[in-house]
Structures are given as C-alpha cells and as structure tokens.
Amino acid sequence: MSPDGYIRLPLGRLSALSFVHLFSESDADFLQELKAQTIPASAAGFSEWKSDNDPAISLGWGWFIHSQSNRMLLAPDGVRGNVMLIDALGYDLGPRKTSSLFGTWLSVFEWQDTVSMALREPIAC
Amino acid sequence: MQTIFGKFSTFSPELETALAEYRHKIFIERLGWPLPVENGMERDQFDHRDTLYVVAREPNGAICGCARLLPTTEPYLLSEVFPHLLAGAPVPNTHEVWELSRFAAATTDPNSSIDAARNTRCLLAAAVKSAAEQGAKRLITVSPLGIERLLYRMGVHAHRAGPPMLADGKPIFACWIEIDEQTMTALGIAAAAMHDQRHSVISPAAKDQLTVPAVRRQPGSHIAGSML
Numbered sequence: 001m002s003p004d005g006y007i008r009l010p011l012g013r014l015s016a017l018s019f020v021h022l023f024s025e026s027d028a029d030f031l032q033e034l035k036a037q038t039i040p041a042s043a044a045g046f047s048e049w050k051s052d053n054d055p056a057i058s059l060g061w062g063w064f065i066h067s068q069s070n071r072m073l074l075a076p077d078g079v080r081g082n083v084m085l086i087d088a089l090g091y092d093l094g095p096r097k098t099s100s101l102f103g104t105w106l107s108v109f110e111w112q113d114t115v116s117m118a119l120r121e122p123i124a125c
Numbered sequence: 126m127q128t129i130f131g132k133f134s135t136f137s138p139e140l141e142t143a144l145a146e147y148r149h150k151i152f153i154e155r156l157g158w159p160l161p162v163e164n165g166m167e168r169d170q171f172d173h174r175d176t177l178y179v180v181a182r183e184p185n186g187a188i189c190g191c192a193r194l195l196p197t198t199e200p201y202l203l204s205e206v207f208p209h210l211l212a213g214a215p216v217p218n219t220h221e222v223w224e225l226s227r228f229a230a231a232t233t234d235p236n237s238s239i240d241a242a243r244n245t246r247c248l249l250a251a252a253v254k255s256a257a258e259q260g261a262k263r264l265i266t267v268s269p270l271g272i273e274r275l276l277y278r279m280g281v282h283a284h285r286a287g288p289p290m291l292a293d294g295k296p297i298f299a300c301w302i303e304i305d306e307q308t309m310t311a312l313g314i315a316a317a318a319m320h321d322q323r324h325s326v327i328s329p330a331a332k333d334q335l336t337v338p339a340v341r342r343q344p345g346s347h348i349a350g351s352m353l
Contacts, residue, residue: 058288
C-alpha cells in the first residue's frame with residue numbers, strides 16, 4: 001500500500017487475485033436516482049467485494065435490474081475502491097480512468113449470480 | 126447563504142447551542158445515529174475549544190449545514206473509535222491530514238428554497254478550503270457508504286482507505302479526500318481564494334469566490350450528504 005492509501009497495480013494483475021463477496025444491498029434511494037436519470041430500472045443497490053490477499057483490495061459498485069431484460073447491470077456511477085491502476089511504466093492512470101477500467105474488468109467478472117443470491121440473504125459480514 | 130468558519134472558542138453561546146441542536150435534529154432524529162445526546166443537543170468528546178467548524182446558514186439565520194474539522198495530530202474520531210477501518214494501515218498523525226466529521230448539508234425547514242445538492246457542494250467546498258488554509262493536503266472521513274457515490278458524482282478526488290464494515294447494521298468506510306487540483310476544480314474553489322484567510326466569517330462576497338455550478342436537486346433527498 002502506498003503512503004497515500006492507494007494500492008497501485010496494473011490492470012493485468014487483477015486476474016491473478018481472488019475476490020470474495022462482502023455484502024450487497026438493495027437501495028430504494030439509489031433506484032429513484034437512476035429513474036430520475038431515465039434509466040429503466042426495476043431495482044437497484046450496491047455490492048461490496050474484497051480481495052483475499054493483504055493488503056486487501058476493496059471494490060464496490062452500484063447495480064440495477066434492467067426493466068425490460070430483467071438483467072442485472074453495472075450502474076453508471078463508477079467502480080469505487082482503494083486501487084490506483086498504473087500503466088506499463090508505473091505511472092498513475094488517474095481515478096477516472098481507473099474506475100472506467102474496473103468497469104471493463106467487471107464485464108468479464110461473474111458477479112451477478114453472487115449478488116442475486118446475497119440479496120435473498122440477511123446482510124452479515 | 127452565509128458560511129461561518131471558526132473555532133468553538135470563537136463562537137457565541139447562541140451559535141454553539143444552535144449548532145448542537147441542529148446536529149441533534151439531523152444525526153439523531155433524522156438519521157438515527159447512536160451518538161451522545163444531552164438535553165436535545167448532540168456533542169461528543171471531540172467538540173472542544175480548539176475544534177474547527179464550518180456552519181452554513183440560510184438568509185433567516187437558520188443553520189442548513191455543518192462540518193467539523195479536527196487535526197490528526199490530536200485524538201480524532203477515526204483514531205479513537207474506528208481505526209479498524211484503515212485495514213491495518215497506521216492512523217494518520219500529521220498536520221497535513223485533517224479529519225472531516227459531522228458533515229451534514231440539510232435544511233430543517235420543509236419550506237426552505239435551499240437546493241440540497243448545491244448546499245452540499247458549497248459546504249464541502251468551504252470545508253475543503255478551510256482545511257487547506259490550516260495546511261491540510263488531505264482529508265480523512267468516516268462515512269456511510271453512500272457518501273462515496275456522492276463524492277464521485279461531484280468529481281471530487283476521493284478513495285477508500287480500506288474495505289467498508291458494518292456499524293449498527295449500516296456499511297461505513299474510511300474515505301480519503303485529496304485536496305488537489307481535481308477536487309478544487311470539482312468544487313469550484315478558485316485558486317485566488319486559497320490565501321491565508323483567518324477571519325471567522327466568510328462573507329457573502331467572499332463566498333462568491335466559491336463558484337458553485339448549479340446542480341439539480343436529487344428527488345427525495347433531504348440530507349444530501351452526511352459523514353460521521
């Protein structure tokens with residue numbers, strides 16, 4: 001971990017890490033916010049994960065159920081965490097690009113089933 | 126809207142009482158946080174003579190926002206109550222890091238015309254500016270998880286200090302707010318406003334230096350931002 005609290009690593013390192021689900025919740029206020037943006041959502045909430053190494057990478061993102069397809073999708077509010085992605089030369093990519101790249105990474109990370117299951121269970125961690 | 130900045134010791138008894146009563150209305154009555162309460166007022170061990178506050182008031186004088194700033198060189202909320210949120214990292218102890226706590230931007234008047242999102246941005250800008258004037262380069266907060274989304278939308282450079290944890294059944298986390306160009310730009314804090322300004326009241330004229338873009342009110346959002 002860097003002195004500024006960021007864990008710095010290139011995106012390619014993520015595939016070697018295991019992530020465990022912490023908790024997921026529905027959020028009625030968030031659903032209203034998405035609807036106000038005309039996003040066709042029937043439910044919404046957030047999900048929290050962390051890596052099983054030390055120091056742990058913490059990642060969280062918003063999700064919503066797309067009204068028409070009934071699919072769980074990543075909400076357009078960025079992926080948040082304690083990571084700063086770096087380029088091949090070791091330079092910071094910046095918080096915006098880091099969040100954007102995590103969104104791309106999530107598209108190949110199977111998280112929806114775990115979140116759906118967790119939403120049926122009482123929150124605990 | 127007027128923003129007041131100063132130490133507890135410089136506040137009048139009336140303002141200090143009004144602030145404690147406002148905090149009770151917001152943090153105890155609305156948010157239901159389990160905090161120390163005495164005679165309808167919310168105060169804790171970190172409210173002392175040297176504590177710095179930012180208070181926002183409506184034109185009629187009613188408080189519509191507050192924030193508390195504590196140097197990390199003295200005991201503060203994260204160091205004393207929530208150090209586990211740092212995931213094993215050492216607790217900050219430097220003049221360059223200040224803790225932002227008891228942040229709330231909300232009117233208690235249901236007929237108020239104050240825009241919640243604009244109020245939040247103005248108050249956070251005033252808190253960041255005030256902390257920077259004390260030498261802070263970064264802020265650390267303990268916050269409900271929803272704050273992270275709010276900061277992201279504002280464009281503020283904020284990131285987690287560790288994974289969130291549940292406190293009283295609600296997820297909270299330690300959040301870094303970098304006082305850098307990205308945050309200053311996002312909050313509309315002009316570089317010219319970053320001089321050493323030690324008077325306790327930011328006048329409406331000076332406040333205008335905080336150029337705050339209009340932000341649409343979030344539907345159903347009465348408390349646009351809150352930090353422990």
